[in-house]
Amino acid sequence: MSAAWLKQAPGAMVNFFKGRLSQARTSNPEDIARGEGAIVQLDSSKAAVYRDEDGRLHAMSPVCTHMKCIVDWNSTEKTWDCPCHGSRYDPYGHVINGPAKRNLPHRGLEE
Numbered sequence: 001m002s003a004a005w006l007k008q009a010p011g012a013m014v015n016f017f018k019g020r021l022s023q024a025r026t027s028n029p030e031d032i033a034r035g036e037g038a039i040v041q042l043d044s045s046k047a048a049v050y051r052d053e054d055g056r057l058h059a060m061s062p063v064c065t066h067m068k069c070i071v072d073w074n075s076t077e078k079t080w081d082c083p084c085h086g087s088r089y090d091p092y093g094h095v096i097n098g099p100a101k102r103n104l105p106h107r108g109l110e111e
């Protein structure tokens with residue numbers, strides 16, 4: 001276990017639980033403007049939902065593929081950012097920056 005890991009571990013744990021406990025931004029994907037994203041509370045789970053400039057919705061898991069923190073929408077950069085270790089994903093869930101190596105899995109909005 002490295003010293004660098006030990007330094008970031010407490011902050012990462014706090015962010016992990018904050019993300020798990022935080023309220024979803026909306027329960028209705030129709031509230032999402034074009035070019036924006038939000039965490040949407042579905043019946044029993046959450047989804048990271050992006051509405052593209054043509055108005056189409058793209059839904060994916062909000063669970064970071066690195067160590068399972070919940071990503072958050074960055075409206076300035078138009079990215080999904082993970083608060084735990086800094087992974088970033090494009091609006092469609094493709095990894096831009098690690099440590100995550102796998103994209104956010106796509107999912108339906110009906111779950």
Ligand code: FES
Nearest residue numbers: 064066067082085
């Ligand atoms: S949990 Fe580590 S970058 Fe997301």
